[in-house]
Amino acid sequence: MSGYADPGFDTLALHAGAAPDPATGARAVPIHLTTSFVFESSDQAAALFNLERAGHVYSRISNPTNAVLEQRVAALEGGIGAIATASGQAALHLAVATLMGAGSHIVASTALYGGSQNLLHYTLRRFGIETTFVKPGDIDGWRAAIRPNTKLLFGETVGNPGLDVLDMPTVSQIAHEAGVPLLVDSTLTSPWLIKPFEHGADLVYHSATKFLSGHGTVIGGVLVDGGSFDWEKSGKFPELTQAYEGFHNMVFSEESTVGAFLLRARREGLRDFGACMSPHTAWLILQGIETLPLRMARHMDNTAKVVEFLASHPLVSRVGHPMLESHPSHALAQKLLPRGAGSVFSFDIAGSRAQGRAFIEALKVFSHLANVGDCRSLVIHPASTTHFRMSDDALAGAGIGPGTIRLSIGLEDPADLIDDLKKALKAAEKAAQKAGA
DSSP states (O other): OSEEEEEEEEHHHHHTOOOOTTTTSSSSSOOOOOBBBSOOOHHHHHHHTTTOOOOBBBTTTOHHHHHHHHHHHHHTTOOOOOEEEHHHHHHHHHHHHOOOTTTTTEEEEEOOOOOHIIIIIIIIHHHHEEEEETTTTOHHHHHHHOTTTTEEEEEBBOEEEEEEEOHHHHHHHHHHHHOOOOOOTTTTTTTHHHGGGGGTOOOEEEEETTTOSSSOOOEEEEEOSSSEEEEEEEEOOOOHOOGGEEEEEOOHHHHHHTTHHHHHIIIIIIHHHBOOOOHHHHHHHHHHHHHHHHHHHHHHHHHHHHHHHHOTTEEEEEEEOOOOTTSTTHHHHHHHHHOOOOOOOEEEESSSSHHHHHHHHOOSEEEESSSOSSSOEEEGGEEEEETSSOHHHHHHHHOOOOOOOOOESSOOOOHHHHHHHHHHHHHHHHHHHHHHH
16 A cells, blocks of 8 residues: 555656655756766865766766656656666667677567567677567577577567567566576557566667657657566676776776666766757656546546547458457456556558558548647558558568558547548548449
């Protein structure tokens, strides 16, 4: 039972990491729009640079406003700490770059956001980091893909956009048997629907652009460490367990027995790659998090109504949401995601690509754009937009067909959403009749 000493989720979403400003008494979190911070003395400056004292030096590395966001997301996820980044992609890159270099190997789910797929399949290969892709439900495939140089397993809580649920307890066990961590992208679920650390994940990240912010206004990411992975015991991560010449020969696992990963990620990754978050962005995301529990509940209620409507419509050949018994992840979703498997899902129109185009262009309430997790309902055609870089085989592996439509269900009146979909499906029917005339 939650209480003052152990606050519940809703309370943490409003209060974690923040207190009234000691200088002014301001209740709301201040926006610290400053690049740097005045030192009290030369000794204090030296101590800050050497990590002997807590504090802020330069906002690329840390900032008081960003720190509140980091502490709040870490509290909601049940992690030991977090790092705010310029985007979700920056958070993924930071995780990978902190743990490995040329010659390393990743095992990843095929059911990934298109940008993540592209980073792993194409970009990181240029830097000598290879990835083997495995269908999220292929447990034997996960195990078989591990090599001696494997240093990370990676998947999404629910895949984008097919909503394949990752069996985190099983995949994390495979990762830990191999002495490597499991990284999970929890963007589509948020900590309100699932807390990956409770199911064996070691690192979690979010595109805070999506549900954490919830209003389609800012770009940002957050990388969270669960603090449970034993880097020393693994023996595969000299990056964390051996002296680092780039920071006074510091051994990060000695400096912080539980926070070694975050320590190097901040002191090397933010310092050298520079993908930091603006304090104003952090503040805006904090505003979104304050209403996260309320928004997620409404997202789930609206999604249930829309899925039910689409599943009963004769023009719809498939609805890819785990709340339906026909979905391959239905049983796993009920086990791991009792509050719901998210409000971003796909469906197929029984017809041509032209019908899909007519459907999208007829929508009025749904906005046709490249984003998810907005308070407004959104629609897109993944094969020609978000996942256009992927081959036909890769698309098929991710559960995406040429006629697949992705919806992100917002907070509107559900009756208005269903009416909009009815009219758009009617337009698709007329397009088929016109083509056959």
